[in-house]
Amino acid sequence: MKRKPAKEYTTEQQLPRLGTSPYLKLMERTASSDTNLNSAHLGLIMLWLGDNILDMVDIDLAAFDITESKLDLLLLLSLHADQELVTPSSIADRLGIRRSSVTSLLIWLEKRNLIVREPYAKDGRMTHVRISAEGSTLVNQILPTFWSTCASLVDELDKEEQAVFQKVLVKLNASLEKRLGSGR
Amino acid sequence: MKRKPAKEYTTEQQLPRLGTSPYLKLMERTASSDTNLNSAHLGLIMLWLGDNILDMVDIDLAAFDITESKLDLLLLLSLHADQELVTPSSIADRLGIRRSSVTSLLIWLEKRNLIVREPYAKDGRMTHVRISAEGSTLVNQILPTFWSTCASLVDELDKEEQAVFQKVLVKLNASLEKRLGSGR
DNA sequence: TCCTATAGTTAGATTATCTAATTACATTGA
DNA sequence: TCAATGTAATTAGATAATCTAACTATAGGA
Numbered sequence: 001m002k003r004k005p006a007k008e009y010t011t012e013q014q015l016p017r018l019g020t021s022p023y024l025k026l027m028e029r030t031a032s033s034d035t036n037l038n039s040a041h042l043g044l045i046m047l048w049l050g051d052n053i054l055d056m057v058d059i060d061l062a063a064f065d066i067t068e069s070k071l072d073l074l075l076l077l078s079l080h081a082d083q084e085l086v087t088p089s090s091i092a093d094r095l096g097i098r099r100s101s102v103t104s105l106l107i108w109l110e111k112r113n114l115i116v117r118e119p120y121a122k123d124g125r126m127t128h129v130r131i132s133a134e135g136s137t138l139v140n141q142i143l144p145t146f147w148s149t150c151a152s153l154v155d156e157l158d159k160e161e162q163a164v165f166q167k168v169l170v171k172l173n174a175s176l177e178k179r180l181g182s183g184r
Numbered sequence: 185m186k187r188k189p190a191k192e193y194t195t196e197q198q199l200p201r202l203g204t205s206p207y208l209k210l211m212e213r214t215a216s217s218d219t220n221l222n223s224a225h226l227g228l229i230m231l232w233l234g235d236n237i238l239d240m241v242d243i244d245l246a247a248f249d250i251t252e253s254k255l256d257l258l259l260l261l262s263l264h265a266d267q268e269l270v271t272p273s274s275i276a277d278r279l280g281i282r283r284s285s286v287t288s289l290l291i292w293l294e295k296r297n298l299i300v301r302e303p304y305a306k307d308g309r310m311t312h313v314r315i316s317a318e319g320s321t322l323v324n325q326i327l328p329t330f331w332s333t334c335a336s337l338v339d340e341l342d343k344e345e346q347a348v349f350q351k352v353l354v355k356l357n358a359s360l361e362k363r364l365g366s367g368r
Numbered sequence: 369t370c371c372t373a374t375a376g377t378t379a380g381a382t383t384a385t386c387t388a389a390t391t392a393c394a395t396t397g398a
Numbered sequence: 399t400c401a402a403t404g405t406a407a408t409t410a411g412a413t414a415a416t417c418t419a420a421c422t423a424t425a426g427g428a
Contacts, residue, residue, distance in 0.1 A: 047241060309392070
């Protein structure tokens, strides 16, 4: 009997792929009567899709040794490069995270010379944060791939589908940002 | 002068909201020439939307002291409750994570009696994992809220928009699952 | 000048991952 | 039959992204 090729990752036996339908059956059984099942189904797929998109982007960015949160912050700094004052606090506010979390990100980025922290003369408690030349260079290296990954997500939609889709997405995203109080 | 109400969270000064357009301008400047800008725009909004949806669901589940990953695993176990053998390896395979990561999740869930690990008689190396009665109860408590949150994500779309949207989402999700080699 | 608010950081925790090493059991083949 | 190899699960130890609470330094009002 021939030797099976060494399994590098996981086991032989697998769980069968169930697909979407058992989730829908479960939903029918367990949803409250005032929940619209079609909407819930749609929302569930969006949630799954969101997960998968995140994964795709993560994989892509891994090649540049950076994560989405960090790129996000670098982009934020890029787009506010003309501002006189960009503080950890205002970044935290915009990103919807705590100041201490921002500190952690900044430490990481500063260690790699991607950002610069400068004391703010007009108020000794504050620090101005800006993207460095190196940071800008890195962003410019990443972005072409990043945009192309974004585009690839919806490649297979035709023009018409894209048009409708876009309208819907913008609407949904706006309402979610409002509900969450976040947003760019 | 009247005292300002204590700021509980962050600072006074804020970064202006830039909206989408500076991102699009940046995209025009930095995208490779063979990237379709409309598609990239669409993909970018999907990425943002995905983030926001994740956040919504997380907030919702926090009330039950559980995270999406763990609910995911409990649902997986629920839907495979009839299977003779569900191992950490097969779970890892299905969730697309390492076995050791599954072990961590299982330890957490077992500590709270939400799952049970049983030695598998036919092969002493394996362990059968199943959801416990308590686990099922918890899932049944969570799901009504969960479905209603899912539904609320797309509430404001009208019937027609939902129909088109659904078609597109299913298509996109299928193709992403294929590209990632994941899927339910 | 003293009190209190604010900005930033540090300390210490949790969650979700990972890789590498370890333990125990199973299988194969000389 | 038993030694070598493979597989399943866990453990050990790391990293990333977040949190809360405590701390330091500065600012500014009464």
